[in-house]
Amino acid sequence: MVPIFATPFAVVKLEAAKVLNPKLAALFADRATPEWRDPSAPMPHAFRSRDNLTEWHEDTVRAALREILAAVTSVAASISSLSAEQFAGLSLQARAWFTIVEADGGVPPTSYANASWAAVYCVGRLHPRQCVSTVACCVCTSRGTGTCFRT
16 A cells, blocks of 8 residues: 555556456457447547446456456455455445557546546557556445445
């Protein structure tokens, strides 16, 4: 954990990254088309997909999201004031998308309503002037009540 902002900030290295990243980069490059673009997120010099990455069935995407969400959960549990039992009683809801940023592009400042946690996972570069990343926004809710916990 890095005490850099008022909000906790952590860096986690995923074990499968070397295997997954080239496959993710190729898949995301293939899907950087109008059909997959989020129409509500126009960005100059960047492509943002729809936020349905958690619904994709490709093994590579599912494996990456499992690792990303496990890392977010691990960090959240490690600094939460909830007991291990209480934390285990939460359910995780997540949305995710990918972004390809071109040279001179960027991702505008954004807030994610009701998100307890946000994870940014850098897949790598398609070529020297592009960066590909995946973002997952997570909300931990109490099972049965729908109450949002911000840990």
